[in-house]
Amino acid sequence: MQGIIAVKEAAEAANAQVKIGFAAVLDHFGPVVPEFWESIFQLGRRTFVESLDYVGYNFYADVFEASIDLKTGFCGARAAPLSRKNLKTAHIPESVPIRITENGWPTGKHPFTGEDRSYEHQAKVLEAVIRTVYALRQELNITHYELFGLRDADSSVHDLFHQFGIMRDDYTPKPAFYTFQRLIQELGV
Structure with missing residues (x-):
């Protein structure tokens, strides 16, 4: 809490044009840190809330969480209400934008x-998630979307944490790269 407040004060003193915020994980299977959202306001009070320019959410649909429905996207009934419910619990107003600060789906x-996580399925998941975020952007005040990994850490390692990229480790594109490129052209602002 104090770090956010200090950074905001330093940015304002320096007249720096930076946005200050923090990121958290959606807790729709129960809180990772009990009473996290309740404690934010108790610890930081109004000064903390007023120092926020955004709140980020990190989520990996169908990686650590419940499976994704490719017809409705990652959130629909699950994640969307939780995002604003959590912020309300922390006394963070709806005027504070949400950023999707980490999102991805690995291959391998x-x-x-x-189970084998195919390149083709990665492209389908990415498209479903981005289209859902785009559809909810006004309702939830979502201003940014950030892909977790452009490039695999090690494409030869068939493990969850090495193949998050939309390109292989040698920078050759996977199908999701072209999906992402097309969605930027179609939906980008």
């Missing part, structure tokens, strides 16, 4: 189920 083997 799923470490828990052993």
Whole structure:
């Protein structure tokens, strides 16, 4: 809390044009940190809330969370209400924008189920998520979307954490790269 407040004060003193915020994980399976949202306001009070230019959400649909419905996108009934409910709990007003600060879907083997995560499915998930975020952008005041990984860490390692990129580690595109490129052209502002 104090870090956000200090950075905001320093930015204003320097007349720096930067946006100050923090990111959290959607907690629709129960809070990762019990009473996290309740404690934000208790610890930082109004000064903290007034120092925020945005709140970020990190989510990985169908990676650590419940499976994604490709017809309706990642959120629909689950994540959208939670995002604003959490902020309300922390006394953060709806005028503070949401940024999707991390999102992605890996290829390779799923470490828990052993299922193969294909390049083609990565492209479908990416499109469903981005279209859902785009459709909810005005309702939820979502101003930014950030892809977690442009390039794989190591395309030869068939593990969840090495193949998040939309390009292989040698920078050759996966199908999701072209999907992302097309969506930027279609939906980008």
